[in-house]
Amino acid sequence: MGYGNSQGHDDSQDGAYAMIDKLEHELEALEFNRPYDVVKTRKLKTHINELKVKLAESELAFGQH
Secondary structure (H helix, E strand, O other): OOOOOOHHHHHHHHHHHHHHHHHHHHHHHHHHHOHHHHHHHHHHHHHHHHHHHHHHHHHHHOOOO
């Protein structure tokens, strides 16, 4: 459910959010199941969070006018 003018653009944003949610869930499972890799897992979580912020900023910059 997007706010842009192009339906394809909205679908790709929804897909990006779905992918980010899936990655976050998978990393949480990895962190629980592989505590010895916690440093790597948390670095990936930080990177995914940065990508989420960039996606949100992009939506704001290219507007829901």
